[in-house]
Amino acid sequence: MKDIRSPILVALGHVDHGKTSLLDRVRGTAVAKTEPGLITQYISASYIPIQVIRGMCGSLMDTIKGGVEIPGLLWIDSPGHEAFTTLRKRGGAIADLAVLVIDVNEGFQPQTDESLNFLKQFRTPFVVAATKIDRMLGWNTSQKNACFFDSWKNQTDRAQEELDTKLYRVIGQLGERGFPSDRYDRVDDYTKKIAVVPVSNVTGEGIPDLLMILAGVAQRFLKKRLETTPGEGKGTVLEVKDFKGLGNTIDVILYDGGIRKGDNLIIGGEKTVKTKVKALLEPEPLKELRMEKSFRPIDSVSAAAGIKISAPDLDGVIAGSPVRAVSNDKDIERAVREVETEVSEVEIKTDKEGLLLKADTLGSLEALIKTMRGRGIMVRKAQVGTVTKSDVSEIRTLEEPLIFSFGLKVPEEIASFAKDNNVMIFSSDIIYSLIEDYEKWSSEKKLREEERLLASVSRPARIRVLPGYVFRQNKPAVFGIEVQKGILKPGVKLTKKGKIVGEVKELQKEGDNVPEAEAGERLAISSPDMSVGKDIEEGDELEVFLTNHDREILGKLKHKLRGDEKELLEEV
DSSP: OOEEOOOEEEEEESTTSSHHHHHHHHHTOOHHHHSGGGSOOSOEEEEEEHHHHHHHHGGGGGGSTTOOOOOEEEEEEOSSSHHHHHOEETTEESOSEEEEEEETTTOOOHHHHHHHHHHHHHTOOEEEEEEOGGGSTTOOOOSTTOOHHHHHTTSOHHHHHHHHHHHHHHHHHHHHTTOOEEEGGGOSOTTTSEEEEEOOTTTOTTHHHHHHHHHHHHHHHSTTTTEEOSSSEEEEEEEEEEETTTEEEEEEEEEESEEETTOEEEEOSSSOEEEEOOEEEEEOTTSOTTOGGGEEEESEEESSEEEEEEOSOOTTOOTTOEEEEESSGGGHHHHHHHHHHHHHTSOOOOOSSSEEEEESSHHHHHHHHHHHHHTTOOEEEEEESOOOHHHHHHHTTSSSOEEEEESSOOOHHHHHHHHHTTOEEEEESSHHHHHHHHHHHHHHHHHHHHHHHHHTSOOOEEEEEEEEEEEESSSSEEEEEEEEEEEEOTTOEEEETTEEEEEOOEEEETTEEOSOEETTOEEEEEETTOOBTTTBOTTOEEEEOOOHHHHHHHHHTGGGSOHHHHHHHHHO
16 A cells, blocks of 8 residues: 655745745744845745644644644745755656736735646646735734634724725736636635635635645545655756865755665756765754754655755766666666756757856746746857856857856856857846846837837938028039928938939928928928929929838838828828
């Protein structure tokens, strides 16, 4: 009989909507308060035993049909989306379940949409935690960590109405994005509607309800997925870092099987690493994987777990790499083939044209490519690792040399080299910022190109020669005109009844040269090859001559033309 492991849970959402403080409330720690700007800066993992969940939920757990078999929850906390994109395995994401954290007062924000996009891509079931209900006007907290409805009964009609209004906005925003949802107590079928749980990370209100829903959904709908196969350990590298006294170590999320001290360890990547487990370090329950003092050495561990592994030859290992742990030497080559297949299956199909993409992990690379393809952005080459001089040299010959760097700092030397070679680098730790910066740059570039093109052609205009304002008849002819339609500029040729009569050399108004004149303006023009009385007469109407090339460009840029210019184009 297969064992049931703990579901792996990931929190996603917009910056500062309460991802860490939500987990903080459950753990009873104060990790969020130690973070710069109260925003999580590191990926971490915390194991929450089912006993803790029962203690917080009380009688709520009795509402889960058939009882609860899962041993607990393994909660991955991250700065936004990094854990979700890093934690991948063959066939999708490691996360069994996700919590989409939304500040009920702010609703959907850019990173909320980005997070929802990941959930769509990896088809991960999720629950919405609508945080910061304690900020409702007149909200009354009579008891900490209360169930939502115990708290709801103590609120004024005004506070209840305000929360309902804000909840329905979030529910409406989910619906607009193709996800039917409702407040969790109104959901009859969790396979058809997303449960929205109102919570406060400050007072703990609604936290028992959220844990009950997560445990219930995992128990009822993910049981088959949570079955583990004893033996060979399967996991993903969460982070690679130096540990005092041990050198390089890897933080691993184990999602199947087990790992024992002394096991052969195979790690995929650009180069497959074969090594042996020197030490296994486990964090205390409710402690973070990254809090060094909370570790204890163990001999073995079973899925699901967050574990720190010490082993030789970990240089070059990258986050997101697949991991296999086998005890029998005969299984090493098979495990090598498996991890290499898994790495090769990361969807990095590239285009003949497009930009160069560099990312911090395999999962990030895959998620970025999917996001860009969805927006019609072509990717010529995609790799894990920092931007190098050879990357810049390789792409600088392209018509539009662009590099995207995600989750990695671009060295100043490389940034300077790229600038000298007219290569544009976009760098960010947030996917939506990367795309937003590119689209803004692309839009501005398009506008500049349109302005350049428009300046390179003659603009349509119609003028009338003013009677009594001929200052010189020829060589050059100087006479007064009125612009009737369009924009008149120096250098254009004028026609009379379709025949070219001469070129405009200068425009003068009140004794000064001007660069252009619009409809309704009166001024003097000079023309070296026109003769008043021979080529033109006072009172004549003249039009700017447009070549076929001019007309083609003006047709493409019609949205940039004035109304009277469009009229002239249509008349002619």
